[in-house]
Each structure stands twice: as C-alpha cells, then as structure tokens.
Amino acid sequence: MTERDATAAWRYHNATKHSYWSVRLEGHQLDWANEPLPFKLYRGLEPIPLPRDLHATDVPCLEALASAEYPAEKEAPDLPTLASLLYFSAGITKRVRYPGGEIYFRAAACTGALYHIDLYLVCGDLPGLSAGVYHFGPHDFALRRLRAGDYRAVLVDAAGQEPTVAAAPAVLVFASTFWRNAWKYRARAYRHCFWDSGTILANLLAMAAAHRLPAKVVLGFADGQVDHLLGLDGRREASLFMVALGRGTPPAGTLQVPALSLETVPLSAREVEYDEIVRMHQAASLADGDEAARWRGEPPPMPLPPPSGRLYPLAPLPLSASEPTEAVVLRRGSTRRFDRGGSISFAELSAVVHCATRGIPADFLPSRGLGLNRLFLIVNAVDGLPSGTYVYRPEAEALELLREGEFRQQAGYLALEQPLGADACVDLYLLSPLGRVLERFGDRGYRAAQLEAGTVGGKVYLAAYALRRGATGLTFYDDDVTAFFSPAAEGHGVMFLTAVGVPWRRRVQN
Ligand SMILES: Cc1cc2nc3c(=O)[nH]c(=O)nc-3n(C[C@H](O)[C@H](O)[C@H](O)COP(=O)(O)O)c2cc1C
Structure with a gap:
C-alpha cells in the first residue's frame, strides 16, 4: 500500500454501489449448479x-x-x-x-x-x-x-x-x-x-x-x-x-x-x-x-456541526435485565417479516443504540464510542419518539431530530425496495465520512470503516434479540441513502443497515 493512498478504495466503493438502475441492468443470474460449499x-x-x-x-x-x-x-x-x-x-x-x-x-x-x-x-x-x-x-x-x-x-x-x-x-x-x-x-x-x-x-x-x-x-x-x-x-x-x-x-x-x-x-x-x-x-x-x-492509531476527528434539531437524550432500560449472550445467540435469526402494526419503546431503542455504540476494542478505534462511522436512523414506530429521521450525537448521548414525518415508503425504497425496511420500527444506518477516514488511514481505512460498521450492526442484532425483538441486516441504495439523510450526511458513504422491529406472527385462528 502506498502510504495514505486511497484511490483504490474510492474506485472500489463507487464501482460497487447499488442504485435503482444498477440492480435492474446488471442481469446477474445465479448458477445454482456451481454454488460453492459454505x-x-x-x-x-x-x-x-x-x-x-x-x-x-x-x-x-x-x-x-x-x-x-x-x-x-x-x-x-x-x-x-x-x-x-x-x-x-x-x-x-x-x-x-x-x-x-x-x-x-x-x-x-x-x-x-x-x-x-x-x-x-x-x-x-x-x-x-x-x-x-x-x-x-x-x-x-x-x-x-x-x-x-x-x-x-x-x-x-x-x-x-x-x-x-x-x-x-x-x-x-x-x-x-x-x-x-x-x-x-x-x-x-x-x-x-x-x-x-x-x-x-x-x-x-x-x-x-x-x-x-x-x-x-x-x-x-x-x-x-x-x-x-x-x-x-x-x-x-x-x-x-x-x-x-x-x-x-x-x-x-x-x-x-x-x-x-x-x-x-x-x-x-x-x-x-x-x-x-x-x-x-x-x-x-x-x-x-x-x-x-x-x-495503526487514533482515527481522525469527526466533529458534527452544533445540533440544530431537537435532542432526545437516550433513556435505556436496565441492561442487567437481559439473558446471557448464549441464550440470545441461540434465539437470534434474521427476521423475515416485521409486523407493521408493532412498535418498540424509546427505552428499548435507547438500549440498542447505547449497547451498539459503546465502542470496540481495536487498534484503529478510540477506546470509547464510534470512531469511523455515524449512526443515522429512520424512526417509523417508536413509542415516545416522533417518527422521522435522526442522527445519534454521542457527546450528548442523544438522538437529534433531523426531519419529522412519516418515512416508511422511503425506508422501504432505500433498503433496496424490500418491505422489511418499511415495516421495521426503526432502520439504523451506519455512514462513514469516507474522505476523512481514507485521508487518515489510506485504502486500508476502507476495511476499517466497513469492519466497525459490521460489528456495530452485529451488536444491534444481538441487542434487539436480547430485548426479544427482531432484527435483520439489509442492503441499500448507496447514494439515495446519503441524499436522504443530507445535508447532515453529505460526503458520507453508507456502510451498513440493520432494521429492528416486531416479528410478524401468524394470528392463531380460534
Ligand atoms: C450485512 C447483511 C445484509 C443482509 N441483507 C439482507 C437483505 O438485503 N435482505 C434480506 O432479506 N436479508 C438480508 N440479510 C439477512 C441474511 O440473509 C441472513 O443473515 C442469512 O440468511 C442467515 O440467516 P440468519 O441471520 O437468520 O441466521 C442480511 C444479513 C447481513 C448480515
């Protein structure tokens, strides 16, 4: 790697974005006869x-x-x-x-x-x-x-x-x-x-x-x-x-x-x-x-402009109330359908955000908190929190309201037109200010940003299941997501999406 060179990362990232047209035009057929062993x-x-x-x-x-x-x-x-x-x-x-x-x-x-x-x-x-x-x-x-x-x-x-x-x-x-x-x-x-x-x-x-x-x-x-x-x-x-x-x-x-x-x-x-x-x-x-x-070393500073929207300080549930990780892992699975009529509480969302963003012990991250990513949210159904879009402010341990409103339709579209994104109670996106990250860490910074996001996404999964809720990772339309959260997300690349909600259960007929 030429030190601090990041041209390969930009090229790779831009070449592998999903968009409305790329998924329609790519025409990739799965060759089931040639499926690799897992x-x-x-x-x-x-x-x-x-x-x-x-x-x-x-x-x-x-x-x-x-x-x-x-x-x-x-x-x-x-x-x-x-x-x-x-x-x-x-x-x-x-x-x-x-x-x-x-x-x-x-x-x-x-x-x-x-x-x-x-x-x-x-x-x-x-x-x-x-x-x-x-x-x-x-x-x-x-x-x-x-x-x-x-x-x-x-x-x-x-x-x-x-x-x-x-x-x-x-x-x-x-x-x-x-x-x-x-x-x-x-x-x-x-x-x-x-x-x-x-x-x-x-x-x-x-x-x-x-x-x-x-x-x-x-x-x-x-x-x-x-x-x-x-x-x-x-x-x-x-x-x-x-x-x-x-x-x-x-x-x-x-x-x-x-x-x-x-x-x-x-x-x-x-x-x-x-x-x-x-x-x-x-x-x-x-x-x-x-x-x-x-x-290796400290990540670059990633200051956000002072908040201009209303702040909602996290109010997590007592963390000690959950089962040990083993039981949660055995119950975990990706939710295949969310109940659109369901909601989670703000205390539950707070616990998910709190647990997922405490930090990862790593040689490229700070000892606490997120280092290379920011958390953006689309809130569809969280009791005690107006529906809308938010960004997490770690310094205040609060969610800042960016835009209030009903965004279920957009949430489904951004998640590659999958209903899971629309039916979830909340979609949690990790976005990385890639310019700063790659300037600091070069091409390898791309791995670092993706890895932090994947790990936080994995924590979101576990936290949701620890609360007996459902979750799934989802893929997304890259540039549309950045545009949707902008201006707050300008210059950010989308790294990971996890949707959290209430699993749909077939109603029992009497
Ligand atoms: C990063 C990530 C992205 C995913 N994207 C999608 C997706 O776009 N649509 C979907 O239905 N499932 C998606 N999944 C769920 C996987 O299909 C699922 O994890 C896999 O089938 C294994 O099942 P399990 O999670 O229930 O163990 C994603 C999972 C991860 C980790």
Whole structure:
C-alpha cells in the first residue's frame, strides 16, 4: 500500500454501489449448479473435537455488549472457553430442511447465508490444547491442526509488535474465501467480508466479555506474512483481521515458516475471480510490521456541526435485565417479516443504540464510542419518539431530530425496495465520512470503516434479540441513502443497515 493512498478504495466503493438502475441492468443470474460449499473442508487432517458441554456464563447480554472492556480476569483461555467463543460466534446453531436440501444457519448473520468467513487459531500451549495453528470447522465443531508448535511470534512480527498481540496466549484470525460470497454478490462481496466478519466479531466480543477474557481487534498487520502462516494465497482467500485473546508473556517461537500445502475439497466446479476485489484487497494490504505499526492509531476527528434539531437524550432500560449472550445467540435469526402494526419503546431503542455504540476494542478505534462511522436512523414506530429521521450525537448521548414525518415508503425504497425496511420500527444506518477516514488511514481505512460498521450492526442484532425483538441486516441504495439523510450526511458513504422491529406472527385462528 502506498502510504495514505486511497484511490483504490474510492474506485472500489463507487464501482460497487447499488442504485435503482444498477440492480435492474446488471442481469446477474445465479448458477445454482456451481454454488460453492459454505465450508472449508481439509482433506486428510484429523479433527480435534471441541467440547460440546458449553458452560453458561452469567453476564447479561446487554451488559456484555455495552462493555468495550469488561473487567478481565482470565489470562489465557482454556479449551472449553475457546469452544464457547467459537460456537457462539461462528458455530452452527440451527438446521433447516428445505426441498433442495438443508441449510446450516450459524450464530451470526451472514449475507445470503453463504458463510465465507473462516476462523483460525494461533496459540501457545493452552490448558487442553497444545501450541499450534488451527482451523475451526463449524461443520463438525472441531479444530484441525495446520501446524504444530508456537507460531505466535510470526503474528507479533506481522503486527509490528502490537502489545496485545505480543502478550496474547491465543489469537483468532478471520479470513474470507471471496468466491464463497462473490458467487452471488460478485464484486460487492468485498464489502461483505467486513459485514459478515463484523457480525461474528460482535458475538465474539460479547462472549469474551462474558468470559472476562481480554480481547482486542488488530487490523494493522502485514497481510502476506499472516496469509503465509495460514496457508492462504492472499488472492482467492485472505486474512482480514485478528483478535488477540487473553494476556500473558511474549512468545519466543520461530519466525521460520515453511510453506503449507494442504488439500481442501473444491468449493464448486469452477470459480470466478473478481478483479475489483483482488485490486482493492492488494491496495489495502500492508507490506511488513513497520508499515503496520505506522498505520495503526487514533482515527481522525469527526466533529458534527452544533445540533440544530431537537435532542432526545437516550433513556435505556436496565441492561442487567437481559439473558446471557448464549441464550440470545441461540434465539437470534434474521427476521423475515416485521409486523407493521408493532412498535418498540424509546427505552428499548435507547438500549440498542447505547449497547451498539459503546465502542470496540481495536487498534484503529478510540477506546470509547464510534470512531469511523455515524449512526443515522429512520424512526417509523417508536413509542415516545416522533417518527422521522435522526442522527445519534454521542457527546450528548442523544438522538437529534433531523426531519419529522412519516418515512416508511422511503425506508422501504432505500433498503433496496424490500418491505422489511418499511415495516421495521426503526432502520439504523451506519455512514462513514469516507474522505476523512481514507485521508487518515489510506485504502486500508476502507476495511476499517466497513469492519466497525459490521460489528456495530452485529451488536444491534444481538441487542434487539436480547430485548426479544427482531432484527435483520439489509442492503441499500448507496447514494439515495446519503441524499436522504443530507445535508447532515453529505460526503458520507453508507456502510451498513440493520432494521429492528416486531416479528410478524401468524394470528392463531380460534
Ligand atoms: C450485512 C447483511 C445484509 C443482509 N441483507 C439482507 C437483505 O438485503 N435482505 C434480506 O432479506 N436479508 C438480508 N440479510 C439477512 C441474511 O440473509 C441472513 O443473515 C442469512 O440468511 C442467515 O440467516 P440468519 O441471520 O437468520 O441466521 C442480511 C444479513 C447481513 C448480515
């Protein structure tokens, strides 16, 4: 990456926008005979089964979500804790049969249920697991060892000696095989890498908080070095970010990493490579640990002009009233139809906004609050709050009314003409002032902004389900959304949309 160059990000972002005309003219047909597998299956590696008797934690989900850093007690995760983190973030939680087969739904939402994100574990010796590099297989809830021995020093070097990676007994690396999502979404799949890993990350951070295990997201690292360690080619399949878990002493392992060549089951008869994805990913990559160390840091200031609309201070419900995250994750699913007659209370919306925006521990974000995105809302049916459009003001912990009125029709249109957007009680949009973000972080800032938004969106999902409401991620007409929220949103790119509402239930006939 040429430092602070962001031309690739602008090109990619503009080329992958949805508009009224783009969706009508693109003419992309799904080739069902060539649908990729939703799993990475290694041939010839023995599964190491993970314990399935997962102990429940006692931290209420809303509290876990709201804690950017929950008081950490554990220094290193043991195998049962790792099993719990992996299951409730990326495990299979539901199997649904349909005439053509069966879909294995997972703990976190994923565009198109295509599940293109894989998790790898790089660890020293842990209670119950020897040092190594492992792949997590959700299909049989097992790890597979790709390398034996302690390779954490490679991550420390790649991350430019980032202190939490240097002290972590275990690190999870998130990666995507682009084709598994691009089969349906083509070049837009690169955005989905961060959306779909963001929802997994939201669950993971809540579970880490519940286990009182320190966790930090690290996006500043030399991509090639990490890909090489995991045996990824960086073009078809690439690492996205890592999460340092626990706190210990720096590893003394090797930096010598022989090439891996492990056979996997082909995903489909043929694969298509999308140039836009390859170009974007390479432009946003870092060459070595020194570049990673220079890249990371505080986000740019994002001052909003003083409020001119009425302010509604958040009034969240008591967060302690919710169930533990595990129960919420097992209940979560994307709502397929909202009840247009339903409403949520302002206290519930306040809890969702509060929990989702407390902050994400990451090497490119502030210790508290949002760093690269702003939250805009279309309120359709929230008791105690006039319908209209709002922007969240973190400094005042309040929603500022931008325009009062009934916007259900526009809300449905902006969500790619899907009724879910219109029938929801509230649509929560994350928009990023991309000019500032890319000026500060270069092309890699695009990954950062998408990842923050995806993670906040994942927190919105969990918070809504913790309140026994429904939620779904939705896609959107990019420029129409920016125009709709302008002038407040001028110069912003749309990153993520989650709709929250009351799930529709068939009326029982007497
Ligand atoms: C970022 C994101 C965008 C999504 N966009 C849509 C959408 O536009 N329309 C839709 O019906 N569902 C959408 N979904 C929901 C997914 O289809 C759903 O997560 C997936 O089928 C898995 O099901 P589950 O969430 O119930 O586990 C989206 C999900 C995410 C995470």
